Amino acid sequence: xxxRPLRKRANRQQHDNEEGLExxxxxxxxxxxxxxxxxxxxxxxxxxGGGNGIEGGGGSEAVQTVKYQPPPQGDLTISNWxxxxxxxxxxxxxxxxxxxxxxxxxxxxxxxxxxxMQPLLSKGQSGxxxxxxxxxxxxxxxxxxxxxxxxxxxxxxxxxxxxxxxxQHPTFDPDRKYSVPWQSGMTGLIVNTKLAPxxxxxxxxxxxxxxxxxxxxTELRDTVxxxxxxxxxxxxxxxxxxxxxxxxxxxxxxxxxxxRRFTGNxxxxxxxxxxxxxxxxxxxxxxxxQADNPDIxxxxxxxxxxxxxxxxxxxxxxxxxxxxxxFMNYVYDPKNQATIAAxxxxxxxxxxxxxxxxxxxxxLVNDPxxxxxxxxxxKCSNQPNLTGQEEQTVTxxxxxxxxx
Amino acid sequence: xxxxxxxxxxxxxxxxxxxxxxxxxxxxxxxxxxAIAYMxxxxxxxxxxxxxxxxxxxxxxxxxxxLDHWAHPFEISELTDxxxxxxxxxxxATVISTALGTMIALALVRYDFFGRRASNxxxxxxxxxxxxxxxxxxxxMFLIYGLSLGxxxxxxxxVMFCISFVVIVVRSRxxxxxxxxxxxxxxxxxxxxxTFRKITLPLIWPGIIAGAMLAFALSIDDFVVxxxxxxxxxxxxxxxxxxxxxxxxVQVYIIATMLFSVTLLAMIFTVLQxxxxxxxxxxxxEQEV
Amino acid sequence: xxxxxxxxxxxxxIPYFLLGPGILWLILFFVVPMYFMGRxxxxxxxxxxxxxxxxxxxxxxxxxAYDTQFFRxxxxxxxxxxxxxxxxxxxxxxxxxxGGKWKNAMLLAVIAPFFTTYLIRTLAWETILSxxxxxxxxxxxxxxxxxxxxxxxxxxxxxxxxxxxxLPFMILPIYASLERLDTSLVEAAKDLYSSSxxxxxxxxxxxxxxxxxxxxxxxxxxxxxxxxxxxxLGGAQQAxxxxxxxxxxxxxxDYPAAxxxxxxxxxxxxxxVFIYIRIAGSEALMGxxxxxxx
Numbered sequence: 001x002x003x004r005p006l007r008k009r010a011n012r013q014q015h016d017n018e019e020g021l022e023x024x025x026x027x028x029x030x031x032x033x034x035x036x037x038x039x040x041x042x043x044x045x046x047x048x049g050g051g052n053g054i055e056g057g058g059g060s061e062a063v064q065t066v067k068y069q070p071p072p073q074g075d076l077t078i079s080n081w082x083x084x085x086x087x088x089x090x091x092x093x094x095x096x097x098x099x100x101x102x103x104x105x106x107x108x109x110x111x112x113x114x115x116x117m118q119p120l121l122s123k124g125q126s127g128x129x130x131x132x133x134x135x136x137x138x139x140x141x142x143x144x145x146x147x148x149x150x151x152x153x154x155x156x157x158x159x160x161x162x163x164x165x166x167x168q169h170p171t172f173d174p175d176r177k178y179s180v181p182w183q184s185g186m187t188g189l190i191v192n193t194k195l196a197p198x199x200x201x202x203x204x205x206x207x208x209x210x211x212x213x214x215x216x217x218t219e220l221r222d223t224v225x226x227x228x229x230x231x232x233x234x235x236x237x238x239x240x241x242x243x244x245x246x247x248x249x250x251x252x253x254x255x256x257x258x259x260r261r262f263t264g265n266x267x268x269x270x271x272x273x274x275x276x277x278x279x280x281x282x283x284x285x286x287x288x289x290q291a292d293n294p295d296i297x298x299x300x301x302x303x304x305x306x307x308x309x310x311x312x313x314x315x316x317x318x319x320x321x322x323x324x325x326x327f328m329n330y331v332y333d334p335k336n337q338a339t340i341a342a343x344x345x346x347x348x349x350x351x352x353x354x355x356x357x358x359x360x361x362x363x364l365v366n367d368p369x370x371x372x373x374x375x376x377x378x379k380c381s382n383q384p385n386l387t388g389q390e391e392q393t394v395t396x397x398x399x400x401x402x403x404x
Numbered sequence: 405x406x407x408x409x410x411x412x413x414x415x416x417x418x419x420x421x422x423x424x425x426x427x428x429x430x431x432x433x434x435x436x437x438x439a440i441a442y443m444x445x446x447x448x449x450x451x452x453x454x455x456x457x458x459x460x461x462x463x464x465x466x467x468x469x470x471l472d473h474w475a476h477p478f479e480i481s482e483l484t485d486x487x488x489x490x491x492x493x494x495x496x497a498t499v500i501s502t503a504l505g506t507m508i509a510l511a512l513v514r515y516d517f518f519g520r521r522a523s524n525x526x527x528x529x530x531x532x533x534x535x536x537x538x539x540x541x542x543x544x545m546f547l548i549y550g551l552s553l554g555x556x557x558x559x560x561x562x563v564m565f566c567i568s569f570v571v572i573v574v575r576s577r578x579x580x581x582x583x584x585x586x587x588x589x590x591x592x593x594x595x596x597x598x599t600f601r602k603i604t605l606p607l608i609w610p611g612i613i614a615g616a617m618l619a620f621a622l623s624i625d626d627f628v629v630x631x632x633x634x635x636x637x638x639x640x641x642x643x644x645x646x647x648x649x650x651x652x653x654v655q656v657y658i659i660a661t662m663l664f665s666v667t668l669l670a671m672i673f674t675v676l677q678x679x680x681x682x683x684x685x686x687x688x689x690e691q692e693v
Numbered sequence: 694x695x696x697x698x699x700x701x702x703x704x705x706x707i708p709y710f711l712l713g714p715g716i717l718w719l720i721l722f723f724v725v726p727m728y729f730m731g732r733x734x735x736x737x738x739x740x741x742x743x744x745x746x747x748x749x750x751x752x753x754x755x756x757x758a759y760d761t762q763f764f765r766x767x768x769x770x771x772x773x774x775x776x777x778x779x780x781x782x783x784x785x786x787x788x789x790x791x792g793g794k795w796k797n798a799m800l801l802a803v804i805a806p807f808f809t810t811y812l813i814r815t816l817a818w819e820t821i822l823s824x825x826x827x828x829x830x831x832x833x834x835x836x837x838x839x840x841x842x843x844x845x846x847x848x849x850x851x852x853x854x855x856x857x858x859x860l861p862f863m864i865l866p867i868y869a870s871l872e873r874l875d876t877s878l879v880e881a882a883k884d885l886y887s888s889s890x891x892x893x894x895x896x897x898x899x900x901x902x903x904x905x906x907x908x909x910x911x912x913x914x915x916x917x918x919x920x921x922x923x924x925x926l927g928g929a930q931q932a933x934x935x936x937x938x939x940x941x942x943x944x945x946x947d948y949p950a951a952x953x954x955x956x957x958x959x960x961x962x963x964x965x966v967f968i969y970i971r972i973a974g975s976e977a978l979m980g981x982x983x984x985x986x987x
Contacts, residue, residue, distance in 0.1 A: 054547050054743050054948065082650035104482055106638065108649050111944040116636060118946065119546070119553055122741065127554075127636040145741065212843065254929040260846050261928040266649040275824040275845065392739055396947065399940050403762060403932035436787030439780055440802050443860060446817035447806050453820075504715035511711035520708075523716055530723055532910065532966045533959055534918020536935045540942055540955040541726035544733045547948065564722040567715055576869070625811050627921065628935075632942065644812045648925070652816065660809045667808035668801065675797045 304379025505570025553635025577611025846928030870904025
């Protein structure tokens with residue numbers, strides 16, 4: 001190609017630049033005007049946001065109640081904590097009822113689950129879930145916000161019949177209107193008997209010989225009450241100041257390097273690896289860890305443990321409450337409950353499982369972790385709760401320690 | 405390549421000083437090799453652990469070799485669902501962000517217009533923002549509006565952070581582009597659209613592909629922004645985050661190994677394509693910086 | 694004449710059409726959310742009811758409560774960036790100038806780890822660095838750490854994780870910059886009797902600065918806001934500001950405080966980036982160059 005076409009192009013470019021100045025100025029003015037309009041639109045858009053969201057102010061309406069409409073059918077989605085159910089129960093339930101169940105283990109932490117679900121629940125939706133399982137205090141919180149439905153007792157006769165006595169009238173739900181215990185549990189000590197044979201009390205976790213080999217839970221209502229008990233305070237009667245003082249004690253333990261870190265279920269990794277010697281943990285996990293390391297065991301602290309339950313609830317907007325109640329009913333049949341209890345080694349809330357174990361799992365009949373005697377849990381306290389401003393203050397202080 | 409120097413009379417070098425010379429000359433290559441080895445260490449672990457046979461529920465300690473899990477890599481439905489979601493999301497996000505990003509790159513490189521500087525800044529600022537702030541701000545907006553978090557919000561977020569990277573990649577490709585080919589085509593009577601379609605696009609295609617691959621990788625690997633905007637949806641990284649707390653099944657390692665191999669193969673393929681394209685395009689007149 | 698003006702008008706509008714959709718997306722989903730985050734940061738109240746209240750005390754509260762984590766994040770990130778640079782630059786140099794036909798293979802080896810998920814890589818490090826693992830045992834026998842010392846749950850582990858995870862971001866821009874280098878300039882320097890080292894310091898290094906600037910920014914910025922490495926590799930005392938933000942948003946649902954800290958972090962980052970670019974020169978990074986050729 002000859003240079004001529006290129007020069008022509010160069011000329012045109014030059015031509016544009018000269019003529020362009022004038023056009024550009026008016027263009028600039030136009031663009032500026034457009035910009036102002038756009039900005040104004042954005043601001044207007046922004047200003048009228050907030051109708052349904054968190055700034056709109058939540059008003060709670062009347063509590064919804066489930067209408068049990070047998071026969072159970074269709075799809076069912078359940079949200080539960082991990083490692084809480086054996087492999088066969090769900091498919092057996094599906095076979096028995098014809099329901100198509102999807103069981104997801106996406107509850108790793110009460111607060112995180114709540115933060116995730118809240119935007120949906122506040123609009124009356126549950127993201128497809130018909131059962132969610134949360135700990136007592138979160139069950140209470142969700143109920144108070146109007147996020148869960150009251151149950152239709154007609155659909156859960158097994159629960160009425162078989163729920164253990166000491167779980168029938170908890171303070172947060174005296175008539176079990178909206179919650180049905182999935183499993184109960186004990187928060188106490190999990191120790192590696194080789195590395196920490198002499199740890200029997202929560203206060204032993206502050207012993208300098210275990211510096212850096214100790215972990216505690218991120219769950220505020222498990223860790224702090226246990227430490228309080230070791231100092232002689234009743235967690236259900238503690239004042240806000242006592243909570244904050246105990247949190248300070250934890251803060252010093254972190255600063256000195258005594259506590260390696262705070263964990264959720266992931267303490268299992270550190271225990272299995274032998275990176276830690278003794279931790280605050282949940283009773284059922286200890287048994288499941290023994291498969292990886294037989295030296296690991298659950299120890300009831302000398303001052304007692306914390307008792308809690310994880311509860312099944314039906315959230316607002318649940319697509320299939322009938323199937324949900326059918327599932328609750330199914331797992332309250334002692335035969336079905338027995339397989340679950342044998343798998344996860346937590347405290348079963350259902351009467352009659354011991355009888356079943358006599359034939360199926362005779363070695364578990366007197367397992368104190370599944371059937372704790374009153375004597376075993378004599379010193380234990382129920383998990384306390386905090387609400388309102390106290391909750392925010394204490395939570396903030398505790399999270400400050402977790403993220404020191 | 406060697407600069408001409410006056411030749412000195414050759415002396416007998418000792419083996420020691422010859423070795424030292426060799427070392428000095430190759431030190432950087434050795435260093436590079438070590439660095440690459442360092443980068444591959446965790447990958448080796450992941451591949452190895454995908455063959456692990458743990459007794460319990462946790463995959464923390466090596467307990468035995470087995471191919472069983474490789475026979476059933478998609479056994480865990482939650483994991484497979486999460487993976488499929490991530491793939492779908494990444495695919496959509498890649499297509500959208502590559503299209504938008506390429507257009508922006510074309511505009512920025514070839515035209516001078518009012519707002520060019522501002523647009524430049526706007527493109528770069530998201531890459532200068534920590535992911536945690538990107539996710540948090542989107543969440544703030546969604547919360548105030550009371551929008552449901554889910555696939556849509558995930559897609560919005562992913563496209564948002566991918567656009568900037570696509571622009572940067574395509575732009576660098578466009579800057580080195582020889583316009584005379586286009587001008588030749590236009591002088592032969594082609595209108596702008598045909599020129600674009602037949603000349604420009606095929607030649608910048610490798611750059612667009614590179615941008616798309618980067619967007620895909622960013623999207624499929626994203627954790628932080630997804631954590632804030634996924635709501636109750638679970639992407640593959642989010643699944644791993646949850647699983648990390650309770651015990652990661654062997655299948656996760658298997659899938660990670662698969663992802664690694666597939667993308668490795670894809671990159672090899674692209675590189676070979678690139679070589680071919682470069683050979684074809686070498687009819688171009690010589691570039692001058 | 695009118696036709697010409699029409700063509701000109703169309704030509705002037707083309708960039709806006711090309712630019713429009715993408716920029717619109719960025720404005721709607723990047724700029725506007727920043728506004729909302731700013732607004733949220735000035736709310737008061739306890740979850741779930743927040744009201745807008747010009748509550749600037751959210752900022753002072755947040756800064757005083759979390760200054761440790763802020764500075765720790767900057768510190769870790771800076772160290773990780775420097776170490777990353779020390780690892781990446783020679784590697785990029787080796788690939789660019791000594792790679793030969795292995796260049797692309799080496800690049801693949803560098804980028805491929807990037808394609809296993811970020812979390813899995815970090816978890817793999819957690820296993821590798823465990824107290825009774827190979828690495829720790831070796832370090833103990835060599836004497837670098839004490840008998841009952843550990844690597845996990847220390848700042849060293851977090852920094853190592855940050856360095857590792859962002860290496861590709863450091864290597865690629867530097868490589869791109871070095872690869873584009875005209876080696877005849879280096880030869881010219883040598884012809885003028887400079888030593889290899891001088892040639893490097895005076896020719897290669899300055900010419901690769903755009904890549905270095907890009908790489909360091911692409912490392913420092915995400916590393917500062919990171920929380921994964923701190924969560925898995927760190928202990929209770931290694932929390933970074935990202936951990937705080939995550940906790941406030943996704944655990945405590947204390948959105949005003951969360952928004953205030955996020956906003957502060959972003960403002961700090963923009964300031965740092967702005968100053969850094971001023972000092973280091975911005976043309977190549979910002980793509981200010983319009984095509985000179987006609």
